[in-house]
Amino acid sequence: MTLQKILKFRKYGLYRYKYMLVLYHERPKSMYSAMALVPPFILIWKAKQMYNSKLYKHECIHHRQILELFIIPFFLWYILEYFISRFKGMKHYEAYRNISFEKEAYYGENISNYASRPRWYGFLKFYN
Numbered sequence: 579m580t581l582q583k584i585l586k587f588r589k590y591g592l593y594r595y596k597y598m599l600v601l602y603h604e605r606p607k608s609m610y611s612a613m614a615l616v617p618p619f620i621l622i623w624k625a626k627q628m629y630n631s632k633l634y635k636h637e638c639i640h641h642r643q644i645l646e647l648f649i650i651p652f653f654l655w656y657i658l659e660y661f662i663s664r665f666k667g668m669k670h671y672e673a674y675r676n677i678s679f680e681k682e683a684y685y686g687e688n689i690s691n692y693a694s695r696p697r698w699y700g701f702l703k704f705y706n
């Protein structure tokens with residue numbers, strides 16, 4: 579395990595996992611476990627997820643997507659896809675899972691080294 583503690587203060591922490599800097603804030607009731615921020619940062623809300631390697635793979639794929647779209651366009655596109663799905667009548671979770679970036683990340687988290695694949699803009703394959 580390459581998770582290395584840098585700072586810990588009550589419910590907050592900063593850890594390093596491979597290239598990632600993991601900001602940790604304990605929120606056990608949160609619906610989600612983690613969120614990719616601007617690389618190399620990710621945010622984790624549940625302590626038990628700190629040792630979930632699938633989660634790091636998922637967030638690593640998001641980091642690649644963020645860099646492929648030069649950061650800000652990624653977040654705009656992400657939000658836009660979400661709202662288009664909501665506008666079409668999907669519930670929150672369904673709209674979230676319908677975002678092409680999420681579809682690629684959920685697909686790739688089960689494949690080893692998916693994020694370091696040679697092809698670019700893989701999320702377009704999941705866009706519909």
Ligand SMILES: [Zn+2]
Nearest residue numbers: 636640680683
């Ligand atoms: Zn995701």
